[in-house]
Every structure is written in C-alpha cells, then in structure tokens.
C-alpha cells in the first residue's frame with residue numbers, strides 16, 4: 001500500500017501509478033455531482049458548464065450556506081460534505097468519464113463492472129472517502145468557487161470546490177481493472193455461507 | 208398559556224433538539240463505537256475509526272451536522288392521553304423542521320414524488336413523517352427524532368416468508384441484504400429486524416427496533432438469543448468500517464415482534480449507519496424536558 005499526494009489537473013501518468021488499496025490526498029478542483037448530474041450528462045446529453053478534464057467528481061450532496069450579503073454576488077460556504085453511495089451512478093459513470101475527462105471519482109461503497117471497465121478505458125480511478133465523516137471533509141475544502149445547475153436542488157447541484165490535501169481517499173478501483181470492494185464482497189459471501197451453516201438448527205423455535 | 212405560544216414553545220424546543228442531535232450521537236452509540244475501535248486493529252479499519260472519531264469531535268466543536276445527509280426527518284411520537292396540547296403537536300413539528308432546516312442547517316431532502324422537485328425545506332407530502340402512539344394515563348409527550356439517511360435506508364426491505372422457511376429464513380435474508388447493500392450503509396450499522404404477520408407491521412417494527420439502545424436486549428429470551436446469533440453471524444462476515452473488511456460488521460442487532468398469522472412469517476429490515484442519529488426527549492406540560500438519549504446536553 002502506497003500513499004500519494006496529487007494536484008489537479010491529474011494526468012494519466014499519475015493515475016497509472018496508483019493501485020487499488022493505495023491512499024491519495026488530493027489538492028485542487030473537486031466538483032460535486034450525483035444522480036441528477038449523471039442523468040443530465042449521460043441520458044439528457046447536456047454537457048456540464050464546467051471544465052472537468054483532469055479533475056475529481058465527488059459523489060456528494062453537501063449542506064451549503066450562503067454567506068454573501070443581499071445584492072452581492074452569491075458566495076457559499078461548505079457546512080458538511082461527505083460521500084454518497086457511488087453504486088447509484090454505476091449505470092452512467094463510464095460514459096460520464098468518457099464525456100468529461102474526469103480522472104478521479106470520489107464516493108463511498110464500491111462500484112461495479114461497467115465503471116471498472118470505464119476506469120480502464122479512460123485511465124481513471126474510483127476512490128472512497130470514509131462515509132459519514134462530512135465535517136472532516138468540509139474542513140479540507142478551502143473554498144467554494146461557485147455552483148452550476150442549482151435548479152436541481154442543493155444536494156444535486158454541481159458545487160465547485162477547492163480542496164487542500166483532501167483525504168484519505170482509498171483507491172477502490174484502479175486503471176488496471178482491480179476492484180477492492182468487489183473482491184471484499186467475494187470474501188463476505190464466502191463467510192456468509194459459513195455463518196449460515198453455523199446457524200443451522202439454532203433458530204428452531206417451531207417444534 | 209395561549210395556544211399560539213404553546214405551539215411556539217414546542218416548535219422552538221424541538222428545533223433545537225433536532226439541531227443538537229444532527230451533530231451529536233447518543234451515548235450508547237459512542238460507547239459501542241469506542242469499544243469496536245479497540246477491536247478493529249488491522250488493515251484500513253484503524254484509520255477509518257480515527258477519521259470517524261475526529262469527525263465526531265469536529266461536529267461538536269464547530270456545531271455542525273456530523274453527516275451531510277441529515278436524512279428525511281422522522282418523528283415517533285408517544286403522546287400521553289393527558290398531554291394538554293394535542294391540537295398543536297403536528298403544526299409545531301412542521302414548524303420545527305422548517306426552522307431546523309434553515310438554522311441547524313439540515314440538508315433539504317424532501318423530493319416531491321411525481322413532481323420530482325426538492326421542496327427546499329424538508330416539508331412535503333407526509334414529510335416530516337410522524338408516527339403516533341397514545342400512552343394512557345400520561346401527561347407527557349415523548350418524542351423520538353430520527354434522521355433516515357439515504358445510504359442507511361438502502362438495505363431496508365420487508366417481505367412475507369412462508370412459515371416453513373422459519374426463523375433461519377429471516378436470518379438468511381438479513382445476511383444476504385447486508386452482504387449486498389451493507390457496504391453502502393456506512394457500516395458498522397445497527398440492524399433492526401421486525402417479525403410479524405404482514406409486511407407493513409414488520410417494517411415498522413424494524414424501524415422501532417432501531418430506536419432501542421445499542422446493547423439492549425429483547426425481553427423475550429428466544430428473541431434475545433436470535434439477536435445474539437445474527438449479530439455474531441454478521442460480525443463473522445467482517446464488513447469492517449466502510450466495507451473495507453475487519454473483525455466486526457455491526458454495532459448490534461435489535462429485534463421487535465408482533466404476533467403473526469399462522470400462515471405468514473413477515474419480516475422487516477431497517478439499518479442505521481454508524482452515524483446513528485437517534486434522539487429522544489420527554490416533554491412535560493410546562494415544557495421542561497428530559498433529553499434522555501443525550502444526558503447532560505444543553506439545548
């Protein structure tokens with residue numbers, strides 16, 4: 001297991017250095033995008049109004065607070081931002097990578113075979129930020145540079161965030177087709193069979 | 208006291224109780240997480256427990272919601288039959304949700320079905336969700352507030368088994384669901400299981416099971432035995448924190464039951480993530496209160 005410090009824009013060369021199980025701390029541009037953003041880009045075929053090449057897409061629906069005064073240009077602050085379930089984006093993720101040039105996906109839980117293939121094809125990775133740790137994450141965001149597609153609502157909009165050593169990001173899918181969480185699930189299922197066998201006869205409350 | 212001021216007093220109290228519970232886990236959850244952290248000393252687990260701990264400290268010192276997903280607001284009200292303000296409870300709870308959403312702040316999560324629009328203030332059709340129970344001979348209002356997040360609601364389901372599938376059939380369905388969806392529910396989870404005669408009763412009991420303390424046991428010895436066996440089995444599977452693998456999977460398993468029909472064995476499953484934001488308060492007619500899940504908290 002190795003630890004990397006990356007800055008955006010992240011290059012293909014950077015991505016090729018990392019393997020599933022490595023840890024990354026990321027400095028630079030992170031943009032939030034979840035169900036509706038993926039739907040709009042992939043299904044409705046609208047390009048996001050933000051350049052995403054070499055950047056990170058964060059599966060997250062933050063709590064933001066407007067801090068600008070009445071009449072001033074809108075300025076927001078991150079109150080709480082943590083990863084959401086990445087698997088919900090499985091259907092659209094590979095195509096999203098191809099269309100946008102995003103290099104790092106940040107979320108929680110694993111993703112499936114389509115995304116794994118998408119990471120190989122587009123030289124990208126999926127990483128996991130510890131779930132539920134949204135104040136730690138918010139403290140690693142130094143600025144919110146703006147928002148797009150706010151019509152989707154606060155959790156679904158694209159928030160343009162500047163991060164400083166954002167992590168730990170544990171690499172769950174690398175650009176070589178390795179998938180940490182899917183491998184874990186194979187172990188979980190093997191042990192599940194054992195756990196069920198151990199239960200045999202112990203829950204016989206009906207005689 | 209006039210009706211208006213009672214409504215205001217109640218809604219203000221509930222709004223600050225909601226905001227507090229968004230940033231602070233109940234004592235029993237914190238205690239169990241600390242115990243689990245000691246045991247989980249291999250692989251990614253220690254690092255993840257460290258970040259979780261830091262998150263709890265920061266949420267407290269910065270007065271922020273500990274998770275950005277503050278859920279769909281749900282209330283479980285146990286209303287004393289002699290509580291003097293029956294008429295205002297619902298309106299006061301709705302006011303409290305509006306107030307807490309903008310002031311805590313909580314994330315606006317209520318998406319109107321069919322319109323597919325976020326209402327922006329957590330108020331919508333049957334949102335907040337309120338579950339009512341009447342407690343006879345009491346003049347107090349006992350209120351549980353629960354933030355049902357997306358990831359932790361995902362493993363939830365209920366179904367009706369054939370009785371011959373037996374209690375083992377219930378255990379199998381729980382194991383299957385937890386190995387499939389558990390990693391998305393920010394483990395270690397608390398697992399709530401309801402057993403009854405029809406699916407909606409089982410589902411509701413499974414959520415009520417989550418309102419019981421971590422480490423508490425069902426008073427029926429057989430049910431307590433089943434809780435223990437399923438807990439041990441899930442821990443053997445070893446989801447670890449965040450699904451990265453480990454020695455444990457869950458904070459506990461709580462089962463609640465209702466009589467079943469001879470021809471049905473219905474089960475429900477609800478899961479709470481490690482950030483199990485359950486809060487309970489008992490409010491007296493003069494609006495003094497006992498915030499019993501968070502002893503010593505000042506609202």
Ligand code: SF4
Nearest residue numbers: 132274356358393480
């Ligand atoms: S499962 Fe719980 S801790 Fe994880 S993101 Fe959802 S609400 Fe937050």
